[in-house]
Amino acid sequence: MSLLSVRNLRVTFDTEAGLVEAVRGVSFDLGRERLGIVGESGSGKTMTGRAVLRLIRPPGKITADSMVFDGQDLMAASERDMRALRGPRIAMVMQDPKYSLNPVMKVGAQLMEGLRQRDKVSAQIAYDKAIEALEAVQIRDPERVMDAYPHELSGGMGQRVMIAMMLIPNPDLLIADEPTSALDVTVQAEVLAILDGLVRNRGMGLIFISHDLRLVARFCDRVLVMYKGKVVEELAAKDLLAAKHPYTQGLLNCLPRIGGPRQPLPGLDRNADWAV
Amino acid sequence: MALIEIDNLSVTFLSKGHKVHAVKGVSLAVEARESFGLVGESGSGKSTILRAICGLAPVSGGSIRIGGQVLNSKAGKSFAARVQMVFQDPYASLHPRHTIDRTLSEPLAIHGLGDTDARVMKALDDVGLPRSFRFRFPHQLSGGQRQRVAIARALMLEPEILLLDEPTSALDASVQAETLNLLNRLRAERGLTFLMVSHDLAVIDHMCDRILVMQHGQAVEELTRDALATAQMKTDYARSLFAASADRMLAG
Numbered sequence: 001m002s003l004l005s006v007r008n009l010r011v012t013f014d015t016e017a018g019l020v021e022a023v024r025g026v027s028f029d030l031g032r033e034r035l036g037i038v039g040e041s042g043s044g045k046t047m048t049g050r051a052v053l054r055l056i057r058p059p060g061k062i063t064a065d066s067m068v069f070d071g072q073d074l075m076a077a078s079e080r081d082m083r084a085l086r087g088p089r090i091a092m093v094m095q096d097p098k099y100s101l102n103p104v105m106k107v108g109a110q111l112m113e114g115l116r117q118r119d120k121v122s123a124q125i126a127y128d129k130a131i132e133a134l135e136a137v138q139i140r141d142p143e144r145v146m147d148a149y150p151h152e153l154s155g156g157m158g159q160r161v162m163i164a165m166m167l168i169p170n171p172d173l174l175i176a177d178e179p180t181s182a183l184d185v186t187v188q189a190e191v192l193a194i195l196d197g198l199v200r201n202r203g204m205g206l207i208f209i210s211h212d213l214r215l216v217a218r219f220c221d222r223v224l225v226m227y228k229g230k231v232v233e234e235l236a237a238k239d240l241l242a243a244k245h246p247y248t249q250g251l252l253n254c255l256p257r258i259g260g261p262r263q264p265l266p267g268l269d270r271n272a273d274w275a276v
Numbered sequence: 277m278a279l280i281e282i283d284n285l286s287v288t289f290l291s292k293g294h295k296v297h298a299v300k301g302v303s304l305a306v307e308a309r310e311s312f313g314l315v316g317e318s319g320s321g322k323s324t325i326l327r328a329i330c331g332l333a334p335v336s337g338g339s340i341r342i343g344g345q346v347l348n349s350k351a352g353k354s355f356a357a358r359v360q361m362v363f364q365d366p367y368a369s370l371h372p373r374h375t376i377d378r379t380l381s382e383p384l385a386i387h388g389l390g391d392t393d394a395r396v397m398k399a400l401d402d403v404g405l406p407r408s409f410r411f412r413f414p415h416q417l418s419g420g421q422r423q424r425v426a427i428a429r430a431l432m433l434e435p436e437i438l439l440l441d442e443p444t445s446a447l448d449a450s451v452q453a454e455t456l457n458l459l460n461r462l463r464a465e466r467g468l469t470f471l472m473v474s475h476d477l478a479v480i481d482h483m484c485d486r487i488l489v490m491q492h493g494q495a496v497e498e499l500t501r502d503a504l505a506t507a508q509m510k511t512d513y514a515r516s517l518f519a520a521s522a523d524r525m526l527a528g
Binding site: 142154212251255262266 | 318389454460479483520
């Protein structure tokens with residue numbers, strides 16, 4: 001049985017300018033595997049991730065024929081049930097550590113907050129667990145990081161702190177929204193290895209949202225390509241570089257390559273018919 | 277004589293009582309109309325070199341010369357007219373409460389250049405933004421559009437040198453392609469000299485003639501574009517960086 005099953009998911013915003021459909025009928029199943037969602041900004045990939053956690057604020061509305069996580073119907077769940085799911089069962093790593101960590105709270109306090117409030121553990125146990133989580137994401141001097149404010153950390157460190165925070169309650173499903181786009185290639189490889197280890201060792205499901213096609217091709221098992229709120233192509237990650245759909249090909253072609261020609265990079269052809 | 281000459285540059289910050297050596301004795305020379313790239317992991321000091329040129333980082337040793345003139349600690353108007361910088365994050369580098377018009381016309385006002393109206397319109401045309409964007413605020417633009425505004429702002433004073441600090445790393449692949457094409461076109465049209473920082477070897481390869489690989493604040497190896505494409509690097513670090521980017525090769 002799949003961990004998460006989504007059928008005909010829609011996210012709409014009722015704005016002054018009329019109804020905006022950010023996600024238009026997305027369906028997918030996720031097992032204990034790595035599913036990539038790629039697309040440009042505005043293609044609805046982040047909204048899809050947030051909709052699974054029902055984290056869309058009014059005037060945004062979520063509708064779906066069904067959205068079932070581990071036997072539990074997410075569409076029918078009460079707000080109280082959702083709160084119990086968010087964190088311990090389904091966690092999300094947000095895109096930008098600069099905006100997603102509390103700027104006026106030390107990293108340690110943020111890491112321990114959930115443990116103290118939700119799990120009601122003692123301060124000492126919370127501290128030890130937080131240190132352990134930071135070590136799990138390859139932070140070398142966890143004591144210093146615990147005592148630092150978010151602005152004192154580099155982008156890569158902040159990103160790893162967010163991953164550590166999400167992993168403390170040991171979730172079954174992790175939604176990672178561009179977890180590595182702010183990182184350089186070497187740190188990126190480390191963060192991906194951490195996520196990879198978690199999928200393998202803990203049997204976690206992972207939704208990996210990214211605009212970097214080459215990264216997704218290398219790292220994920222399966223890929224959904226989104227365009228204007230729709231899935232235009234679903235394929236095995238190893239086949240991504242040989243994608244058939246012209247939109248996916250366009251996304252690949254606009255990337256510069258080492259040793260490539262110096263002529264202008266091809267622009268992306270955006271055909272409205274693909275999203276009908 | 278090279279246009280940008282950096283000799284044995286060192287930059288030292290004081291952080292919580294500790295000295296942090298961000299750049300340790302780096303030398304490089306960029307010819308006029310050349311495009312030179314700096315690559316390396318975060319914290320390797322590549323952005324700090326750009327910031328030191330602009331006087332945004334404390335130089336503790338060595339010298340920086342632009343067109344043969346040693347830079348003073350107080351970079352004045354004449355420096356701004358020759359050298360401009362484009363920053364990484366277009367969400368952070370534009371004033372959120374200034375309209376695009378005000379952002380673009382401010383350098384003109386400071387330098388006492390007239391004809392503001394025509395220059396602002398031309399700047400928008402040059403970077404491919406509609407003129408109707410002139411009185412918008414940054415939050416009404418997308419990331420790629422904001423980076424175009426940042427490039428337009430840097431070009432308002434018609435400088436010779438553009439310092440580019442990861443100009444596309446905050447952008448999507450398709451928008452990155454458009455922005456890189458724009459930069460290359462402007463460089464060809466205006467004979468600009470680029471000093472560009474990126475951690476993406478493919479971007480650096482596409483944009484630059486020569487690159488300098490940096491690690492821990494030190495220069496590791498200088499490579500020409502051909503040497504990069506054919507993997508003729510001599511040091512282990514440059515090779516490992518190259519290997520981490522292997523999926524960005526032409527054949528891949």
